[in-house]
Amino acid sequence: MKPPRTRRMILAWVFLALGAAFTLIGLLSFVISIPTRNGDARDFLPLGVLLLIAGSILALSAHWYSRTAARLQAEGRSVPGTLLQIQKHPFIRFNQSFYRKSHPWSVRCSYNWEGVTYQIRSELLWREPAPDSQRPAVFLDPERPKRAFVDPESLSYKV
Numbered sequence: 001m002k003p004p005r006t007r008r009m010i011l012a013w014v015f016l017a018l019g020a021a022f023t024l025i026g027l028l029s030f031v032i033s034i035p036t037r038n039g040d041a042r043d044f045l046p047l048g049v050l051l052l053i054a055g056s057i058l059a060l061s062a063h064w065y066s067r068t069a070a071r072l073q074a075e076g077r078s079v080p081g082t083l084l085q086i087q088k089h090p091f092i093r094f095n096q097s098f099y100r101k102s103h104p105w106s107v108r109c110s111y112n113w114e115g116v117t118y119q120i121r122s123e124l125l126w127r128e129p130a131p132d133s134q135r136p137a138v139f140l141d142p143e144r145p146k147r148a149f150v151d152p153e154s155l156s157y158k159v
Contacts, residue, residue: 003094003104005123009062010092015055069123072149076139081109081150082145083134084119092124105129107155111138113145124151127157 004010026045028034034041085108096100104124110117120138137154141147 003102003124003126004062006062006065007092007124008058012055012058012062015051015058017055018056019048019051019053021049024048039149042100063130068147069149072124072139072141072147076149077142078137078139078151079111079113080135081111081120081138083129083136084108086129086131088128089124099159102126107150109136109138109150111140112150113142114142116145118146118148120148120150122152122155125152125155125157130156130158131154 004013022044025034026042026048029041029044087106089104089106089107092104093102094104104126105128106124106127107122108119109122110119112118122136134156137151139149139151
């Protein structure tokens, strides 16, 4: 399984998993008697459906971001960026074992387009970027320069 590229995709997975579990419990309550402290087990069904809808919206949003990033890499204008900050996300873990913990990183970059300076945050990076002065490639839409994408392949990483 590939690691998620965005926080939206992580949230989509969580909401979809919870929605599936709540919907399953709600549907099972029609077949068997499920004891609950207060209320009815059938009350899980509407909540599960709402969570599934929210997770689907988040998954579609993450898919739209991936398509936009791919389009910008293929058709966008490449400008040099300036690395401003490298951030580790210790509360996000993926594919974790007892000895090896995998936390993502992200970088914040600035780029200049037609005399205006913009800032952008990268997608989740699953290797630690090198802290040296880097000039990552930023792909942008010339008509809407706020819509940009930091190319993770243009970054150098620690070994």
